[in-house]
Amino acid sequence: MGHRSLHPQGNRTSRLSDSRPNDEAHANATRLVEAGRRKQWCSVPGQPGSVVNPPIWRASTHLYETADDLAKGRPNANGHFYYGRRGGPTQWALADALTELEQDAEGTELFPSGVAAIAATLLALLKPGDELLVCDNAYEPTRNIANGLLAGYGITHRAFDPLDVDGFAAMIGPNTKVVMLESPGSLTMEISDIPALAAIAREKGVISVIDNTWAGPLGFPALVHGCDVTLMSLTKHVGGHSDLMMGAVSARAPQLAQIRRHAQMLGQVVSPDDAALALRGLRTLELRLKRTSATALEVARWLSTRPEISAVLCPQLEGTPGHDLWRRDFSGGCGLFSFVLAGGADKKARARLLDALDLFGIGFSWGGYESLALPIDPASLHTLRPWPPGIDEGSGLGLRLAIGLEDADDLIRDLDRGLAAMRES
Numbered sequence: 429m430g431h432r433s434l435h436p437q438g439n440r441t442s443r444l445s446d447s448r449p450n451d452e453a454h455a456n457a458t459r460l461v462e463a464g465r466r467k468q469w470c471s472v473p474g475q476p477g478s479v480v481n482p483p484i485w486r487a488s489t490h491l492y493e494t495a496d497d498l499a500k501g502r503p504n505a506n507g508h509f510y511y512g513r514r515g516g517p518t519q520w521a522l523a524d525a526l527t528e529l530e531q532d533a534e535g536t537e538l539f540p541s542g543v544a545a546i547a548a549t550l551l552a553l554l555k556p557g558d559e560l561l562v563c564d565n566a567y568e569p570t571r572n573i574a575n576g577l578l579a580g581y582g583i584t585h586r587a588f589d590p591l592d593v594d595g596f597a598a599m600i601g602p603n604t605k606v607v608m609l610e611s612p613g614s615l616t617m618e619i620s621d622i623p624a625l626a627a628i629a630r631e632k633g634v635i636s637v638i639d640n641t642w643a644g645p646l647g648f649p650a651l652v653h654g655c656d657v658t659l660m661s662l663t664k665h666v667g668g669h670s671d672l673m674m675g676a677v678s679a680r681a682p683q684l685a686q687i688r689r690h691a692q693m694l695g696q697v698v699s700p701d702d703a704a705l706a707l708r709g710l711r712t713l714e715l716r717l718k719r720t721s722a723t724a725l726e727v728a729r730w731l732s733t734r735p736e737i738s739a740v741l742c743p744q745l746e747g748t749p750g751h752d753l754w755r756r757d758f759s760g761g762c763g764l765f766s767f768v769l770a771g772g773a774d775k776k777a778r779a780r781l782l783d784a785l786d787l788f789g790i791g792f793s794w795g796g797y798e799s800l801a802l803p804i805d806p807a808s809l810h811t812l813r814p815w816p817p818g819i820d821e822g823s824g825l826g827l828r829l830a831i832g833l834e835d836a837d838d839l840i841r842d843l844d845r846g847l848a849a850m851r852e853s
């Protein structure tokens with residue numbers, strides 16, 4: 429696991445390359461501290477490396493010294509200030525930090541949201557007549573992009589069962605160009621064999637894209653596992669404080685160039701203020717993930733002992749389907765998981781549970797410092813395979829929990845109160 433960083437012009441040197449060997453392997457915690465902090469960006473004018481963080485450079489316009497200078501001003505790489513739409517040092521520092529964390533990535537493009545990252549990636553990699561295969565447990569807006577946006581450009585798609593590796597191989601046809609993967613699945617949390625799916629895709633010349641928001645590069649180095657493109661919503665763990673929206677795509681060289689070109693044609697840019705917030709979040713990412721995944725496991729274990737609950741969908745929990753694959757392929761998790769209420773609980777009962785919660789906010793998103801709960805209906809989510817096994821349409825209402833940084837016992841007491849409220853009719 430070599431630590432590497434991408435120099436603006438493509439030479440690989442790290443911020444500390446003067447004082448340390450270039451390829452020294454560092455643990456994640458250290459990489460998170462060092463990532464993206466190049467001397468030339470962490471500077472006040474004339475004093476490279478004189479501040480810890482890259483300043484917030486607000487700039488639309490580059491002033492060129494001469495007409496000749498302007499003519500030379502076109503190189504399309506991070507580190508070359510050309511015009512604000514291609515970002516400046518604050519955004520480059522974030523993009524570079526993410527590239528350093530994403531083993532095997534050539535570079536990273538930033539987008540104003542995770543959904544913008546997914547849409548731009550698929551538009552970049554597909555053209556009219558092409559087919560996209562989408563895992564049946566994909567994030568709902570991803571399916572909407574396939575149905576609503578790509579269909580209008582003559583790009584077709586089909587859903588595949590992400591737990592059926594042979595079935596996936598058999599579905600790939602002459603027009604299949606891209607496969608969209610996600611593991612664990614959104615809301616239902618089943619783990620699929622990404623290395624096997626990505627290997628089949630590569631063998632058949634299909635580009636594999638993974639929405640890796642759940643584990644991120646620390647928990648699942650997606651390119652090392654065979655994917656070509658990995659993306660995530662930085663709104664979640666990297667931001668970490670529920671105060672920004674952003675997305676990122678990291679990719680191998682050929683796909684990166686394609687995605688960068690499309691991002692620029694689509695006019696995608698993030699603000700330097702948001703980039704600085706995301707960089708701040710990044711520094712504590714490992715600490716927060718360790719804490720929230722440990723708390724989530726404690727809460728999941730407690731929930732699995734409760735008679736009101738028929739299934740806990742948490743890849744980190746021993747005995748859950750997919751746990752063995754999670755152990756094989758992932759080096760970490762996070763605080764996000766779901767559970768299914770035992771038969772008999774109706775929507776009113778679930779609403780009583782939600783309304784009785786004090787520490788869990790009711791809302792979308794996750795990866796913040798605060799815990800959230802969201803009602804989900806797992807029985808109606810999949811088109812190919814009911815999940816969890818045995819779930820029927822019309823029963824099996826569920827909840828998704830995003831565990832934050834609160835104390836585990838306090839959260840468990842809160843849920844206990846919620847379950848008590850649910851039992852009252």
Ligand SMILES: *Cc1c(COP(=O)(O)O)cnc(C)c1O
Pocket residue numbers: 541542543544567614639641642660661662663664673674675793
């Ligand atoms: C939230 C989320 C996204 C979208 O991210 P935004 O920043 O909210 O647009 C994409 N994928 C997954 C798995 C998510 O949970």
